[in-house]
Amino acid sequence: MSTDIVNVKTIGVLTSGGDSPGMNAAIRAVVRASAQNDVSVYGIKHGYYGLINDEFIKMDTHSVSNIIQRGGTILKSARSDEFYTESGRKKAAENLEKYGIDALIVIGGDGTFTGANKLSKEHNINVVGIPATIDNDIIGTDETIGYDSALNTALDAIDKIRDTADAHERMFLVEVMGRDTGFIALETSIASGAELALLPEELTNIKEVKRQLHEMLKQQRRSSLVVVAEGDETGGAVKLAEKIKDDFAQYDMRVCILGHIQRGGSPTARDRVLASRLGAAAVKVLKEGHSEVMVGVVNNALKITPLRVAISKKKEIDHRLIDLAKVLR
Numbered sequence: 021m022s023t024d025i026v027n028v029k030t031i032g033v034l035t036s037g038g039d040s041p042g043m044n045a046a047i048r049a050v051v052r053a054s055a056q057n058d059v060s061v062y063g064i065k066h067g068y069y070g071l072i073n074d075e076f077i078k079m080d081t082h083s084v085s086n087i088i089q090r091g092g093t094i095l096k097s098a099r100s101d102e103f104y105t106e107s108g109r110k111k112a113a114e115n116l117e118k119y120g121i122d123a124l125i126v127i128g129g130d131g132t133f134t135g136a137n138k139l140s141k142e143h144n145i146n147v148v149g150i151p152a153t154i155d156n157d158i159i160g161t162d163e164t165i166g167y168d169s170a171l172n173t174a175l176d177a178i179d180k181i182r183d184t185a186d187a188h189e190r191m192f193l194v195e196v197m198g199r200d201t202g203f204i205a206l207e208t209s210i211a212s213g214a215e216l217a218l219l220p221e222e223l224t225n226i227k228e229v230k231r232q233l234h235e236m237l238k239q240q241r242r243s244s245l246v247v248v249a250e251g252d253e254t255g256g257a258v259k260l261a262e263k264i265k266d267d268f269a270q271y272d273m274r275v276c277i278l279g280h281i282q283r284g285g286s287p288t289a290r291d292r293v294l295a296s297r298l299g300a301a302a303v304k305v306l307k308e309g310h311s312e313v314m315v316g317v318v319n320n321a322l323k324i325t326p327l328r329v330a331i332s333k334k335k336e337i338d339h340r341l342i343d344l345a346k347v348l349r
């Protein structure tokens with residue numbers, strides 16, 4: 021976790037995996053904190069694809085002006101098949117050496133961290149991870165960068181759908197992102213007062229779903245809203261609709277897939293602050309000689325977690341919140 025090298029002079033920074041609001045704020049913090057510490061920075065475009073294919077650009081404090089409020093990532097993001105291979109990672113390591121880069125900061129999700137860990141092990145490269153994914157599926161931090169923004173974007177959309185559901189007395193099945201995790205689905209369902217939430221973390225019993233919806237509709241509810249994580253056992257909102265629509269024909273069911281609107285947009289204040297803290301912390305821990313770690317915030321304090329731990333298991337959803345959603349619906 022800790023190396024002898026404290027004399028970090030040049031670092032590389034990249035964004036990888038699905039983009040998330042706040043990635044730009046993290047890049048900005050990395051660049052500005054580096055400048056304060058006399059560390060030069062290369063930005064690497066298109067994530068690991070650009071690392072392999074030599075897309076390096078020199079950055080300074082001016083290159084990150086006026087980006088803290090912007091969604092997406094000025095460095096672009098990508099998923100790279102070649103980085104899964106040893107030969108791909110070797111090319112990446114050769115490029116880092118070519119530019120005299122002592123350490124790499126990767127901003128992304130669990131997949132990005134897994135790749136960084138391999139690169140570090142195979143080629144003795146110092147790496148630090150900054151958790152940024154709307155999925156919020158990384159242990160070692162209470163929240164990942166982008167989660168709060170995605171949550172609020174999804175909630176805003178769901179509130180609007182509720183108006184229409186209410187006006188037309190319809191049933192809406194709203195699909196939110198989360199291939200393997202139900203954080204967005206669970207928290208938006210609580211915050212929107214949804215009738216049901218279907219999460220990848222729980223088995224979905226269609227008979228039980230129908231029973232619960234019938235039960236609630238009997239209690240003078242004329243409209244209903246079901247939030248479905250895309251990775252729910254049924255396979256998302258469209259598949260769920262196929263399975264239950266005949267039982268609720270009188271509610272003129274509609275499906276709405278929120279999709280990539282959840283990944284874009286201006287980051288919330290909370291994400292900007294989190295990204296700023298983590299970007300600066302990543303530079304600090306590198307200067308202190310740490311490697312193969314990620315930085316996170318737990319109980320409002322900075323926390324360093326070995327990458328191998330961060331990628332060793334899935335972050336667990338809070339079952340107390342699942343129970344709360346059931347009590348309050």
Ligand SMILES: Nc1ncnc2c1ncn2[C@@H]1O[C@H](COP(=O)(O)OP(=O)(O)OP(=O)(O)O)[C@@H](O)[C@H]1O
Pocket residue numbers: 036037038039068098099100101102103104105128129130131132133134135136138152153154155
């Ligand atoms: N097991 C692995 N070995 C080597 N590289 C990997 C591995 N897993 C992922 N990567 C690299 O990291 C990239 C991003 O990973 P992935 O697509 O899983 O996104 P992520 O970082 O988990 O973010 P998100 O889940 O938010 O989209 C992959 O395209 C690949 O280049």
Ligand SMILES: O=P(O)(O)OC[C@H]1O[C@](O)(CO)[C@@H](O)[C@@H]1O
Pocket residue numbers: 038129153154155197198199250283
């Ligand atoms: O943009 P893509 O490549 O379709 O990826 C979608 C996936 O990315 C995420 O938004 C973030 O991992 C998931 O929730 C979703 O399943």
Ligand SMILES: [Mg+2]
Pocket residue numbers: 037129130131153155
């Ligand atoms: Mg991931």
